Amino acid sequence: MIDYISGKITELTPTSVVVDNNGIGYGAEISLQTYALLENKSECRVYIQTQLNPRDGTSVDYGFATKDERALFQLITSVSGMGAASARMVLSSLSADELREAILAENIAILKSIKGIGLKTAQRMVLELKDKLVKGEGVDSGALFQAAGNEIVDEAVSALTALGFSKPNINKAIQKILKDNPTVSVEQLIRTALQIL
DSSP: OOOEEEEEEEEEETTEEEEEETTEEEEEEOOHHHHHHHTTOSEEEEEEEEEEOTTTOOEEEEEESSHHHHHHHHHHHTSTTOOHHHHHHHHHHSOHHHHHHHHHTTOHHHHHTSTTOOHHHHHHHHHHHHHHHHTTTTSOHHHHTTTTTOHHHHHHHHHHHHTTOOHHHHHHHHHHHHHHOTTOOHHHHHHHHHHHO
16 A cells, blocks of 8 residues: 655646656646645655545545645545545545534535535535544544634643643543533633543
């Protein structure tokens, strides 16, 4: 399995990239998000996700400029009925932060605005991905609560991380506490989280 490829960019289009590594050209399908990050570079590192086509047994390599985008791609393709082409369309239409915010806020309208995503698919994405994002899969914990802009949560996450707890566990605990008490103080939030953790 290839994790990433580093080298010179020999071909770059809005949908694909070819990276030369020691005289071998590796091609990968990319999103517009990755294209924008690679556009003015001569060398790059592209993170790879290989997807198998169940119909004919062929495989396609998808490339991402960041591990974060690759993790989101993996999450999107885990949704029933969402293939690699649909996942690439989602990541071409929304930035990683916009996508996370839309799912966490259950903003079906934004998801439906993506070409090829209908009402049922948008609802399925929210249903199947919200809990995974809350648990820290495919997400930077700092981005998890950005939509709410909650400074208390940011302080609590920083304190609990400094104490050595894992981000997925912290996120899960904080979500539970905020659900029961949305107006909790930072001290109460940290104390209650420590009891849960």
